[in-house]
Amino acid sequence: MAAALVTAWVVLSAAALVVESLNSEGYALLSLKQSLKEDPEGRLANWDASSSDPCAWNGVTCKDLRVVSLSIPKKKLSGILPPSLGSLPSLRHLNLRNNYLSGVLPPELFTGAPGLQSLVLYGNSFSGSLPPSIGLLVYLQALDLSMNSFNGSLPLSIVRCCRLRTLNLSRNNFTGFLPSGFGANFGSLEKLDLSFNRFDGAIPGDVGNLSSLQGTVDFSHNNFSGPIPVTLGYLPEKVYIDLTYNNLTGPIPQSGGLMIRGPTAFIGNPGLCGHPLKKPCSSLAGGDSSPSPYPYLPGNYPPQNPGDVPGKGEKGMGKTGLVAIVVGDVIGICLVSLLFSFCYSRLCACCKHRYDHVYGFEKGEKGRKDCLCFRKDESESLSENVQQYGLVPLDAQVAFDLDELLKASAFVLGKSGIGIVYKVVLEDGLTLGVRRLGEGGSQRFKEFQTEVEAIGKLRHPNIVTLMAYYWSVDEKLLIYDYIPNGSLSTALHGKPGLVSFNPLPWFVRLRILKGIVKGVIYLHEISQKKYVHGDLNPSNVLLGKNFEPRISDFGLARLANIAGGTPTLQSNRMTAPEKPLQLGGPSEISTAIPLSNLSSYYQAPEARKAVKPSQKWDVYSFGVILLEVITGRYPIVQVGTLEMSSVQWIEQCIEEEKPLLEALDPYLVKDMDKEEEIIGVLKIAMACVQGAPERRPSMRNVWEALEGLPMSSVD
Secondary structure, eight states: OHHHHHHHHHHHHHHHHHHHSOOHHHHHHHHHHHHEEEOTTOTTTTOOTTOSOGGGSTTEEEETTEEEEEEOOSSOOEEOOOGGGGGOTTOOEEEOOSSEEEEOOOTHHHHHOTTOOEEEOOSSEEEEOOOGGGGGOTTOOEEEOOSSEEEEOOOGGGGGOTTOSEEEOOSSEEEEOOOTTTTTSOTTOOEEEOOSSEEEEOOOGGGGGOTTOOSEEEOOSSEEEEOOOGGGGGSOTTOEEEOOSSEEEEEOOOOGGGGGOOGGGTTTOTEEESTTSSOOOOOOGGGOOOOOSSTTSTTOOOOSSGGGSTTSSSOOOOHHHHHHHHHHHHHHHHHHHHHHHHHHHHHHHHHHHHHHGGGTOOOOSHHHHHOOOOOHHHHTTSOTTSOOOEEEEOSTTOOOOHHHHHHSEEEEEEEETTEEEEEEEOTTSOEEEEEEOOSOOGGGHHHHHHHHHHHHTOOOTTBOOEEEEEEETTEEEEEEEOOTTOBHHHHHHOOTTOSOOOOOOHHHHHHHHHHHHHHHHIIIIISTTOOOOOOOOGGGEEEOTTSOEEEOOTTHHHHHHHTTOOOOTTOOOSOOOSSOOBOSSGGGBOOOOOGGGTGGGGSOGGGGSSOOOOHHHHHHHHHHHHHHHHHOOOSEEEETTEEEEHHHHHHHHHHTTOOGGGTSOGGGGGGGGGHHHHHHHHHHHHHHTOSSGGGSOOHHHHHHHHHTSOOTTOO
16 A cells, blocks of 8 residues: 555656646747847846746747747847747747847748748848748748848748738848749738849739738839839729839839829839830830830820921921011010019009908008909909909808908917918907918919819818818918817917916827827828828817817918918927926926927928828827827927937837836826826827838727727717
8 A cells, every 4th residue: 555655656746747847849949048149138037947837938928838929029139040949830920020130040930830920020130041931831921021131032932921911021132033923822912011122023013913902012222124014003092102213114104003103103213214204205226116105295296297207298497487486476475474464463452452451461542442453254364374363162151251351350370381370250250260371373273273172172070171262363361260279289288488287188188189080080081082181290280169189281281382382391380388398307307499390200201201192101190199198298308418209219218118107298197097098099109100101000090999998088
């Protein structure tokens, strides 16, 4: 009996030792730790051979005691990846981005973990070629190897990864042709970035089959050659195609989305020609008589009859005839100019008098009697370069006329790089917001009319309504619904010169943010033209009677440009505060930062280049607004002698694992019971301010994320 008990005890003890020993996956992870040269932040400190449970180690996630995820981003790890990582057969996600890792990718990683779904290694120093065994990852959905030093051509087997949704290989040294079937096999691909490599050869024609693509498809800064495939225009219209700085040649196909791209999508390709480039396509070389795809561009006009071709048919016009035509043209131009100058001066005098008293100019009756004004029916015979003046309503509820507007009391609300803004109170008590634009642009009335009437059709509770406009040769006015509670910027920071103000509580801030998102979604998705605001910041988010947000200044920069003003898109619309910007408490008060520099900090990084506006610009701007709402700080902050953007500062706070209170607006300390909500919004903000536009969510995604927060106190 005693012997049996001893035997049982020995067996149970041996079993316990087996249970407590580290399994094979634990040893695979330890081999990774041993392959690292540096772990300065001690992220892998609890990776210990004496531990029996690797699932409790930092960065490791398990399911059914199997490692399914390994995520250690931005921890300054240096070293290589060992082949033993292939001993994690259940691994689904590997994220080692933004470290200092180097060396080659071990093929064993792909052969040993065929179920891998995401491989994110961007921002390291990996080199070498991509192993052909990557074709075994048939479940792979996200492959991001950007910002490394990979080289060689892409293995043909990569097209077997047919579930890929994200493929980012930018900023490496990849060479060679894109594999055959690149477009046909990636039907689920949503994001594609091949920029800043050395790919060459033709862009595959089957790329046009990538119907799920979104955002920017980036082929820029490579050595792609040959013609642009016509099928590239078949990509979704919302997709921005960047072909800049390659060796592409021939005419730009006029198919689908390629027809609406501006010239900035094609610059850096000297061999390209045709619309939208200002470079006509010359006749085909070698005597080929095939018709030019752009036969009516300058330099390619077809002959209408034999006499039109030099050297054929009748002789050209003689020298005397040419001189007579030139002299006649000069006399005619002079007469028209004199008539135009007379009419213009009389019309300006009249129109200027009618609105001078609104802007504080001297008023007099003599000018009214002497001036000459054209009514609409009288001016129709004039050149369209001189348009009639008048008040044009854009809203059916506009019941006032021009005389009522000009007789109203007007108060200056503010001045900016895009005109002066007035608060105008009519005799019947109706209050309007009136913006005065430039004094030129008389030759662009039709363009102004098209733009302003398109804006006037926008109707949404979170967008300021453009009710009417006024056009004359030397004055342009935009008449808006008046919004009484100022801007979000003033609500967050107070008015200059006022020491105290009533700060917004968290639930009001959250409600404002949701309203902004609704307004931008309307511009992006629901409005007829799928607009981009392009200049979203707290100064042009106005607050209504109940602090409901109303987005303003949409399309304003373009209207001001047409009207003859000299606006900058990111003009300084903020008055500099008298108190300095502060960071971190009384001991770290910075010097005053000129707010004229603030506007650029709301801009997405790519918006500072000459590219077609993208909706992701607005997403980035909204992310900066989110940070401003959470921190109560302007988008540029200063700690000691260091000046940085609020985005950089928050990233630093997160990396240093500082408590939320250090970044939170002091006025929100009383709302710390909502800490979970605030952190949730902060995470959304950090997603919005990603440097690469394709990594930012859409505004629809932002709305869904906000709705997913436990916001019981928000309407």
